[in-house]
Amino acid sequence: MRILVTGGAGYVGSVSVERLVEAGHRVTVLDDFSTGHRDSMPSGVEVIEGSFADAAVIGNALERSRTEAVLHCAAKSLVGESIEDPAAYYRINVSGGITMLDAMRRLGIGRIVFSSTAAVYGVPESSPIDERAPLRPINPYGETKRTFEGAMAWYGSAYGLRSASLRYFNVAGASATNGERHDPETHLIPNALSAVAGGPPLTLFGDDYPTPDGTPIRDYIHVMDLADAHMAALEATAPGDQRTETPLICNLGSGGGFSVKQVLSAIEAVVGMPVPHSIGARRIGDPPVLVATIDRAADVLGWRPNRSTLEAMIGSAWAWRQRRGGDEVPRS
Numbered sequence: 456m457r458i459l460v461t462g463g464a465g466y467v468g469s470v471s472v473e474r475l476v477e478a479g480h481r482v483t484v485l486d487d488f489s490t491g492h493r494d495s496m497p498s499g500v501e502v503i504e505g506s507f508a509d510a511a512v513i514g515n516a517l518e519r520s521r522t523e524a525v526l527h528c529a530a531k532s533l534v535g536e537s538i539e540d541p542a543a544y545y546r547i548n549v550s551g552g553i554t555m556l557d558a559m560r561r562l563g564i565g566r567i568v569f570s571s572t573a574a575v576y577g578v579p580e581s582s583p584i585d586e587r588a589p590l591r592p593i594n595p596y597g598e599t600k601r602t603f604e605g606a607m608a609w610y611g612s613a614y615g616l617r618s619a620s621l622r623y624f625n626v627a628g629a630s631a632t633n634g635e636r637h638d639p640e641t642h643l644i645p646n647a648l649s650a651v652a653g654g655p656p657l658t659l660f661g662d663d664y665p666t667p668d669g670t671p672i673r674d675y676i677h678v679m680d681l682a683d684a685h686m687a688a689l690e691a692t693a694p695g696d697q698r699t700e701t702p703l704i705c706n707l708g709s710g711g712g713f714s715v716k717q718v719l720s721a722i723e724a725v726v727g728m729p730v731p732h733s734i735g736a737r738r739i740g741d742p743p744v745l746v747a748t749i750d751r752a753a754d755v756l757g758w759r760p761n762r763s764t765l766e767a768m769i770g771s772a773w774a775w776r777q778r779r780g781g782d783e784v785p786r787s
């Protein structure tokens with residue numbers, strides 16, 4: 456299949472690009488390199504530099520690559536930044552997304568898989584969270600993802616768009632060649648590994664939650680399991696596919712959770728060194744537990760995570776870090 460991956464030079468996108476190429480698909484990447492990395496692309500992938508939110512750029516990219524389906528990973532995705540500058544989030548994630556859907560419509564491209572997020576649920580009333588839980592995002596990031604999900608659903612009923620919204624929980628781990636390199640990095644595992652390797656010590660946001668060890672529990676999914684889910688979802692958007700409703704909406708996690716302290720213990724076991732850390736204040740809006748039910752992805756896509764141990768996620772992330780060399784400024 457000919458697939459356009461937006462944001463293919465980012466963390467999630469690059470690992471999925473590797474997987475799609477390996478499976479024999481013809482992949483074109485559209486990326487503006489605002490947070491992505493040029494050295495993350497495997498050979499044989501055409502890379503177009505530009506924004507999916509620009510009508511001329513996305514139109515040309517779709518036409519030139521003769522795209523049959525889009526994997527839409529590109530987005531603005533920092534919670535704090537979205538609260539400070541919601542306009543940028545609506546402009547890119549919503550308005551830019553509509554620009555892309557309209558270009559697809561004009562060219563008769565009717566298949567899309569979207570990188571959505573657990574942030575669409577906000578603070579859930581109960582756990583684990585299934586896809587029917589109310590959507591009550593508590594920041595513009597989650598709100599703009601929810602809005603774009605809604606747009607895809609309406610484009611489905613009116614124009615026949617076949618879409619899959621995959622609501623990722625916490626993505627972790629690395630492939631042999633690509634891993635997590637955000638700047639700023641807001642995720643626990645890369646920040647903890649950086650602290651082990653001599654970067655700034657980690658701050659835990661609260662240890663007085665109503666959980667067994669007092670730290671929040673989150674559901675982690677290996678980035679390579681996510682790439683497998685993308686492949687299955689792309690196939691499920693085929694017009695003749697009878698298995699799936701459209702829009703297809705699936706949580707993607709491991710279906711279990713680990714506390715922050717469990718993650719730190721696992722890191723110490725994998726790396727053989729303690730994680731320098733201190734305990735800070737809770738962050739506003741951090742629920743004690745965020746864990747997914749993943750039955751729908753299993754039932755509809757036949758997908759199950761294969762790498763859901765902390766050892767697999769941390770081990771691959773650490774190995775990738777070691778191969779490329781860390782980039783932290785040593786503590787003075």
Ligand SMILES: NC(=O)c1ccc[n+]([C@@H]2O[C@H](COP(=O)([O-])OP(=O)(O)OC[C@H]3O[C@@H](n4cnc5c(N)ncnc54)[C@H](O)[C@@H]3O)[C@@H](O)[C@H]2O)c1
Nearest residue numbers: 462464465466467487488489490491506507529530532626
């Ligand atoms: N990493 C996670 O834990 C996580 C969790 C839930 C959802 N998500 C979603 O998954 C997607 C990928 O996340 P990631 O962690 O790989 O982020 P990332 O920042 O590493 O990758 C995003 C990529 O999109 C590109 N990009 C951004 N705006 C663009 C634009 N307007 N046009 C073209 N390219 C653009 C960036 O340059 C980058 O290569 C995002 O949509 C994010 O919201 C990620």
